[in-house]
Amino acid sequence: EMALAKAKELVSSNPVMVFSKSYCSFCTRVKQLLSQLGANYKVIELDVESDGSEIQSALAEWTAQRTVPNVFIGGNHIGGCDSVMGRHNGGKLVPLLTEAGAL
């Protein structure tokens, strides 16, 4: 269906893809970290996008994750804020971003 195709297209055509909500502090935290690291990333605000709720449902089916932020790096599903912060604290985020061509 349209939303799933759109989500997959966004993920495959962006080294870093962040599905977010504009009012959400957990999403802000991830976006701020990526900005601080100088990474190139694409954001879709699901509360602003006209088909945002359809995209959120499609992501839930595809990744088994219904929540935001929902982060992909190099086409791979990373997870939410905790997952991203965990990778960063373990020194694994920068290598991932570099490998994906985002840094």
Add this chain to the structure above:
Amino acid sequence: EMALAKAKELVSSNPVMVFSKSYCSFCTRVKQLLSQLGANYKVIELDVESDGSEIQSALAEWTAQRTVPNVFIGGNHIGGCDSVMGRHNGGKLVPLLTEAGAL
């Protein structure tokens, strides 16, 4: 107006008052911390309460804080998640809670 009166009543009649949204991880963090500390606290989920958006507007006028979580202890405005965590890290939260009769 009704929502402001309701907000003030909740704050004055509860040692700890947390205005929250059920889907928000920043709110969950504050509620979890208070639970871990064994504190007695009252929560209103503004996304669930029928007059939730009116209460949020009233709180914004009253405290100059439009966001959630919005936390009061002993009738005093504490602030959001960062404020609560900051007090906790500074060892100031438990004394506040004790003083307010929440512990």
